[in-house]
Amino acid sequence: MTHSSIRPAKISFVIPDSIAEEVGFEVGDSLIAINDFPLRDLIDYQFLCADEYLELDVIDNKGQTHRVEIKKNYDDDLGLEFENALFDGLIQCNNHCPFCFIDQQPPGKRDSLYLKDDDYRLSFLYGSYLTLTNLSKKEWERIERMRLSPLYVSVHSTEANIRIRLLKNPRAGQIIEQFKWFQERQLQIHAQVVVCPGINDSFHLEKTLTDLALFHQGDIPTIISAAVVPVGLTRFRPLEDELIPVTKTKAKEVIKQVRSLQEKFYHRFNSNFAWLADEWFLIGQEELPPESHYEDYPQSDNGVGSIRQFCQEFKTTAKRLLPAKVDKSVKLTWVVGNAVKKAFQPLVQELNKVDGLTINLEALQSHYWGQETTVTGLLTGEDLLTQLQGKDLGDGILLPSIMLKHNDICFLDDMTVKELAKQLNVKIFPVTGIEELIGICLHSSTSSTMSNR
Numbered sequence: 207m208t209h210s211s212i213r214p215a216k217i218s219f220v221i222p223d224s225i226a227e228e229v230g231f232e233v234g235d236s237l238i239a240i241n242d243f244p245l246r247d248l249i250d251y252q253f254l255c256a257d258e259y260l261e262l263d264v265i266d267n268k269g270q271t272h273r274v275e276i277k278k279n280y281d282d283d284l285g286l287e288f289e290n291a292l293f294d295g296l297i298q299c300n301n302h303c304p305f306c307f308i309d310q311q312p313p314g315k316r317d318s319l320y321l322k323d324d325d326y327r328l329s330f331l332y333g334s335y336l337t338l339t340n341l342s343k344k345e346w347e348r349i350e351r352m353r354l355s356p357l358y359v360s361v362h363s364t365e366a367n368i369r370i371r372l373l374k375n376p377r378a379g380q381i382i383e384q385f386k387w388f389q390e391r392q393l394q395i396h397a398q399v400v401v402c403p404g405i406n407d408s409f410h411l412e413k414t415l416t417d418l419a420l421f422h423q424g425d426i427p428t429i430i431s432a433a434v435v436p437v438g439l440t441r442f443r444p445l446e447d448e449l450i451p452v453t454k455t456k457a458k459e460v461i462k463q464v465r466s467l468q469e470k471f472y473h474r475f476n477s478n479f480a481w482l483a484d485e486w487f488l489i490g491q492e493e494l495p496p497e498s499h500y501e502d503y504p505q506s507d508n509g510v511g512s513i514r515q516f517c518q519e520f521k522t523t524a525k526r527l528l529p530a531k532v533d534k535s536v537k538l539t540w541v542v543g544n545a546v547k548k549a550f551q552p553l554v555q556e557l558n559k560v561d562g563l564t565i566n567l568e569a570l571q572s573h574y575w576g577q578e579t580t581v582t583g584l585l586t587g588e589d590l591l592t593q594l595q596g597k598d599l600g601d602g603i604l605l606p607s608i609m610l611k612h613n614d615i616c617f618l619d620d621m622t623v624k625e626l627a628k629q630l631n632v633k634i635f636p637v638t639g640i641e642e643l644i645g646i647c648l649h650s651s652t653s654s655t656m657s658n659r
C-alpha cells in the first residue's frame with residue numbers, strides 16, 4: 207500500500223445559502239482540520255462535522271490561515287464540496303489480476319488512467335469494489351471504530367488457492383477469516399464474483415456462492431448479496447494472460463447454474479441472494495428476468511438488473527413528463543452501447559409518440575476495446591466519431607454521461623466531448639438520468655450543450 211501524507215482539503219463548491227457561504231467560504235479555500243483533528247478524507251469530514259460547535263482551520267485562496275468558529279445544529283450540513291474525497295491520497299492496489307481493466311487499456315494515455323485503486327474509503331463512500339488484501343492493522347481498526355459498512359468486496363473465489371491465483375497475491379487467501387471478522391462485528395458486505403472460464407467457474411463457482419450464502423444468515427447478514435459478473439476482456443490485454451472469453455454457450459451454462467442455486471437460496475432466505483449481471487443474458491442471448499426478480503435491486507450499480515430498472519423508471523417518468531406534442535419539431539440521436547439496443551427500443555417508441563419529437567437510437571459497438579457486445583459506459587470518443595461520421599444526427603446527440611470521466615469532460619480514450627462535437631459538427635447534450643434525458647428532448651433549444659456550458 208502506498209500512502210502519502212494528509213494534504214489540505216481543497217473546496218470545489220460552496221452550496222448557496224449554506225452555513226459555509228454565510229461564514230464566507232470560497233471555492234479554492236482549503237480545510238486543514240476540524241476541532242484540531244486533521245482530515246484524512248471525506249469520512250473524517252462527515253464524522254467530525256456531526257457536532258454543535260466546530261473550530262475549522264482553513265487556508266484561504268491567498269495562502270493565509272484562519273480559524274473559523276461555527277455553532278450549528280448537530281446534523282446541519284456545512285455545505286462544502288471538495289475536489290477529491292481522499293485528502294491523504296489513494297490507497298493503491300497490490301494485486302495483479304490478469305483481467306484488470308487498468309492493464310487492458312492501450313499504452314500512452316494520461317497517468318491517472320493507470321492508477322489502480324483498492325481503497326476501502328471509496329468502497330464505503332461510492333460502492334467501488336475492493337479486495338481487502340492491502341489493509342494495515344490501523345485501517346482494520348478504523349473500519350471497526352467508524353463502522354464503515356457495507357463495503358463492496360471482490361471475492362472471485364472462496365477457495366484460497368484460486369483466489370491467490372486470480373489476484374496473483376499470496377495475501378488473497380484469507381477471505382473466509384475476513385468474513386468472520388466482519389461477522390463478529392456485525393459489519394456487512396456486498397460481494398462480487400468475476401467469473402473467468404476455466405478458473406473459477408463450474409463447481410468452483412457453486413462452492414463460492416454456497417460458501418458466501420453461509421454468511422447470509424440472521425438479522426444482520428454479513429454478506430448481503432453476491433453479484434456474478436462475466437470477465438470483461440479487451441483487445442489490449444497482455445498476450446501472456448491465461449483468460450478465456452465468455453462465449454454464448456458459457457453464458458447459458460452460468461445462467462442455468464446460478465438460477466438453480468437461486469431457487470435453493472430463495473427457499474432458505476426468501477431472497478435470490480446471488481445475482482446474475484445483465485451481461486450474462488446479453489451474451490447468452492436470453493431474455494432478461496422480469497422486474498419482480500430483482501427484489502430491491504441490491505447490485506444495480508454493478509450491472510445487475512440495471513437495464514430493467516432503467517426501463518421501469520423510464521416508464522413511470524415518461525408517463526409523468528411526456529406531453530402529447532412539442533411546440534417546435536426536434537430530431538435527436540440517442541447514443542448507447544449495442545448491449546441495450548433491444549431493451550431500449552420500446553423507450554424510443556414511447557418518445558416518438560410525442561408529436562414533433564423524433565429520436566433515433568444509435569446502438570454502437572466498441573471497436574476501440576474490440577468488444578462485440580458493448581455496454582454504454584465503455585463507448586469511447588473514437589467509437590462515436592468513427593461510427594457516427596457522415597450520418598444525419600439531427601439537432602444533436604443525447605449522450606449518457608456514464609461514458610464520461612474526469613468531471614464529465616472526456617471519454618475513456620481521453621477525447622473530450624468538445625472535440626467530438628467539433629469533429630461531428632453537432633451539438634452534444636450530456637444526460638444524467640431519465641428526467642434530464644426527457645427534459646432535453648422537450649427543451650433542447652434552451653438546454654446547455656458541452657460547448658456552451
Ligand code: SF4
Pocket residue numbers: 299300301302303305306307308322323324337373
Ligand atoms: S484488484 Fe482491481 S485494480 Fe487491482 S489488479 Fe485486480 S482488478 Fe486491477
